[in-house]
Amino acid sequence: MKTTLTKKIELLFEQSNIETAKPTAPPVAVMTLDKLQLQYETLDHDGLLENISYMATKMNSTFDNWNLFFTRLIPFFEVGFLFSEHQLQNQFLFGKEISTKNKSIQLRLPKSNVFQILRTDAQAVLTKMNLAHLFRTEKMNCFYIRVEDNTGFILMTAKAEPWLQLKMDSLQKALINHQL
Numbered sequence: 131m132k133t134t135l136t137k138k139i140e141l142l143f144e145q146s147n148i149e150t151a152k153p154t155a156p157p158v159a160v161m162t163l164d165k166l167q168l169q170y171e172t173l174d175h176d177g178l179l180e181n182i183s184y185m186a187t188k189m190n191s192t193f194d195n196w197n198l199f200f201t202r203l204i205p206f207f208e209v210g211f212l213f214s215e216h217q218l219q220n221q222f223l224f225g226k227e228i229s230t231k232n233k234s235i236q237l238r239l240p241k242s243n244v245f246q247i248l249r250t251d252a253q254a255v256l257t258k259m260n261l262a263h264l265f266r267t268e269k270m271n272c273f274y275i276r277v278e279d280n281t282g283f284i285l286m287t288a289k290a291e292p293w294l295q296l297k298m299d300s301l302q303k304a305l306i307n308h309q310l
Contacts, residue, residue: 170224172287173205176300183308193219196277199308201227206297208270209252209286211259213239216280223265235259239282240274245305247298248274252286273298277305 173179182202197220200212204222212220218235221228237259242248252272256262269288276282289297 170208172208172289174293176296179203179206179297179300180303180307183304192278193281195308196281199277199304200283203283203285203301206301207285207287209265211284212281213237213284214281218259235261239276239280242274242276244276244278245302245309246276247302250274255284275301275305 183199193214196214197212200210200220201222203210204225204227207222208224210222211218216236216238218230218233218237221230240248250272252267252270253262255272255274256264256267267286269290270286271289271294272284272286274282274284285301287294287297
């Protein structure tokens with residue numbers, strides 16, 4: 131009896147439940163994301179972050195190039211969203227790239243200088259995206275980076291100062307190298 135109950139509970143926490151959870155059942159998604167959040171650790175090697183732009187291959191469009199760059203950020207940040215034309219195009223949560231198919235999240239992005247890293251409140255951003263209920267953000271730092279006129283990244287990390295500043299400096303170098 132105990133092993134049957136244990137197996138049922140384990141099924142609730144499987145990764146596939148994140149993508150199949152319906153909006154009417156956020157507790158399963160919350161529990162699954164909490165488990166992912168507790169297990170996930172970012173890569174702390176800033177030298178690797180600086181050099182991810184060298185691994186990029188030139189794609190047919192600039193958006194495809196930025197999308198590839200964005201996916202290479204997954205090991206370095208807990209949460210990331212790629213917006214283009216105010217529409218969510220790609221996202222990752224705690225090391226897992228999550229499909230944006232059938233999701234229509236729109237967010238008006240601020241106009242800033244290209245590659246300027248702006249810091250903001252993670253809870254406020256997730257509230258605007260109607261995702262605040264999904265996971266805890268008390269220790270999250272949130273950053274917005276515009277990479278083109280209508281394309282930008284929102285990245286979140288639990289990294290603390292002074293390591294956070296080193297990570298963001300490495301990210302800025304990688305962005306500049308990617309553009310060259």
